[in-house]
Amino acid sequence: MRLLFITSNRLGDAVLSTSVLRHFVETRPELRITVACGPVAAPIFEAVPNLERIIRMPKQKRGGHWWNLWKSVVTHWWDVIIDLRGSATAYVLPGRKRIVLSGNDDSMHRVEQLGRLIGVNPPPRPILWTRPQDDARAREILPIGEKKILGIGAGANWFGKIWPAERFAELVDHLTCAGGAFEGAHVLFLGAPDEYDLSRPVIDRVSENRRSAIFGDEHLLTVAACLKHVDLYVGNDSGLMHMAAAAGVPTVGLFGPSKEENYGPYGPLGCPVRTDLSYRQIIDAREDRFDGKTLMTSLSVGKVEAAIGQHMQKITG
Incomplete structure (x- = not known):
């Protein structure tokens, strides 16, 4: 059949x-x-x-x-x-x-x-099936079981949805510094091959012995296997954000010119964080979809950090 x-x-x-x-x-x-x-x-x-x-x-x-x-x-x-x-x-x-x-x-x-x-309510959650070789490769890339792992996706398929790199860098600093919620964590940076340069300012803020980076140089199922071991993923609205949510890990998605009610990270471990401006305000105010400008500037580091704190507290009880 x-x-x-x-x-x-x-x-x-x-x-x-x-x-x-x-x-x-x-x-x-x-x-x-x-x-x-x-x-x-x-x-x-x-x-x-x-x-x-x-x-x-x-x-x-x-x-x-x-x-x-x-x-x-x-x-x-x-x-x-x-x-x-x-x-x-x-x-x-x-x-x-x-x-x-x-x-x-x-x-x-x-x-x-x-x-x-398909007549199923509640709907099944998205899932990423992986192979033994993907799980083995993830163990080679990440220090699984040795320290917390923070996943970061600073890119997206449209520049308007990309939160400024300097704000990602500040967020990573706050989360991984002494006393931070992910103090001393290993940071996994993820993106498409053409997103590495955009992510470079964030990557360079973390010492080489505390970071891994995958930008198109591993199989997508290896990426999925790595995401299964992340303690928190933070990223723009993108395919990687949905992969993190499907991997069943705490996922904070950053939203501006897209609708979190339709595309937020799905499941009990997903948390969308929206810009101060609504979707409609952003779309109505934009000058040109192709001008290469981010539409995420009304989202502050403090708002994202607060949302992460509340979300993790909710998860851990």
């Missing part, structure tokens, strides 16, 4: 979509699973139980990626077809059950919307 799972090009949305996949993995273990998604997100599915195939779908002109997908799967009978990209593909393939997401509902979190789509 087979399941075809069509999900996002974007890493963050793909991570959130694992909530749906988790439900079928855990309730229908007889299903052999094919995942179709964008190349960036594809690696996070490599350890999915009962995985038969991953189909990478780089965008092509005139929807050529959909034609290629159809050709590669039309010869199979699908017991379940799930299309979270709202295409017509599910309706032109041979199958028994079709689940198609028709659009986003901004009245709720995306995970809650996905739960409603």
